[in-house]
Amino acid sequence: MAGYSVEERGCPHSLDYRLFFKNDKGQYISPFHDIPIYADAGKDVFNMVVEIPRWTNAKMEIATKDPLNPIKQDVKKGKLRYVANVFPHKGYIWNYGAIPQTWEDPSHKDKNTGCCGDNDPIDVCEIGSKVCGRGEVIQVKVLGTLALIDEGETDWKIIAINTEDPEAANFNNIDDVRKLKPGYLEATVDWFRRYKVPDGKPENQFAFNGEFKDKQFATDVIKSTHDFWKSLVTKKTDGGEICCTNTTLADSPFCCDQASAAAIVKAAPACGDANPIPTEVDKWFYCQAK
Template sequence: MSFSTEQRAKANSLEYRLFFKDGKGQYISPFHDIPLYADEGNSIFNMVVEVPRWTNAKMEIATKDPLNPIKQDVKKGKLRYVANVFPHKGYIWNYGAIPQTWENPSHIDDNTGFGGDNDPIDVCDIGSKVCERGEVIKVKVLGTLALIDEGETDWKIMVINVEDSEASLFNDIEDVRRLKPNYLESTVDWFRRYKVPDGKPENQFAFDAEFKNKDFAIDVIKCTHYQWKALVTKKTDGGEINCTNTTVEGSPFICKTGEAKAIVDAAPPCGSASPTPVDVDKWYYYQKN
């Protein structure tokens, strides 16, 4: 199954949106219409890349927009960029989400004691390739880290692109620890400190910041997929979450091809990228707590 994207408005602008199409060129939602599995029999999942490695723009699936295009996160009317907290430059993995998952804020996670963060589950691809924004890659799950972000459960699933030249060497979280020394520790450090330059305290973790293994991570994904199913079939109230989709069988939110096209056509046309703020490349240094 292949997917493509279509940009609307200028990159680095409040209006920027990246819409998704299926192999037939029809508009879809990356949140709802891209399948959870690329190969269920072999536990291979789809991952939507929101943020390519080494970049700073905080891009995300727009869960409240119809068809859920990728957009840049906004805070106090300004586009958000993650700070470079030494020694990290931007995101240190390809960062994104697993489609057809939802961390339900009303569902108290048995493992963490907190509700979800109201988004699809987050994914960190440790492969060598620097992916493109909007790329849909096939990944195998290696483990997970449980971030507690301002009182919400925010799982981080560690994966590797199945097309990576070293993918066969990585089958569980201990393989990452053995073959990529300090990468897991750097991942914890990144998530712990990335909001500090914005004046926020260090983030906290469940399990004393220890990674859980592949089987544990897949169980977490399955739980969030179950929550998504309830959301998209209106068995759970998703509040402001937009469930417009074009393919989900049994969903009352399904729309026709023409309606989906009208949503995209209503967005501003693609334009040349706006410049990024000069301070995006600034480095931040501070003593670890």
């Protein structure tokens, strides 16, 4: 895990559950701002923060509006959010997470999609064989990207593989996924198209007719979101409600000391027993293909 660790606060499967991050010195950090974008810049290997392990349903995410940006569960209408199982899928079909130090600027209209960013770090679908743990920080090789248009916003989905995967050397571009994991890319489009349908929402749309773009395109997109993030943390861009509190960026006006960071964590509820997961989370939905 590259020396990173996590500290739980609150009760798992509750509204107050939080996962705070520490570096290899045991100091509190923001997974959004303090973990570097690159694991190896020369080889375009990126760090990925795993928010949601494969096969699970809880919609966990980096809390972009909270100090130190812990991972917490998304809430809709006062209830914890779980993604539905749309047959034949069970939960998320990849390890899902984000690349740190990236931000899809909601005021920037993407020239390729014609839509503005979704105000979050860029999303990653990691396709390796290992089921990762929530809060794990892994190093990934980027293979391509899908351009989801989610309720009118550009929401890039980076396809990547863990560099420690036994097969990682065989995957170098999006076509390798098509050849070596047949059906996986089609399932990925199907998953993103239909995952909100059980909630009464229409099917999602895609730029490029749902075609995947290659490694170079994906890498360029990541680098552009890194530039937007730099403007955010140096206050050149107004991030609105986004919380830029960090503990390592000396040139950021939002940098705070460890005592302040520790106080943020201490203010969160103490760790407690996990709540039961609602039984309806295991329900399967059957949607007619259009």
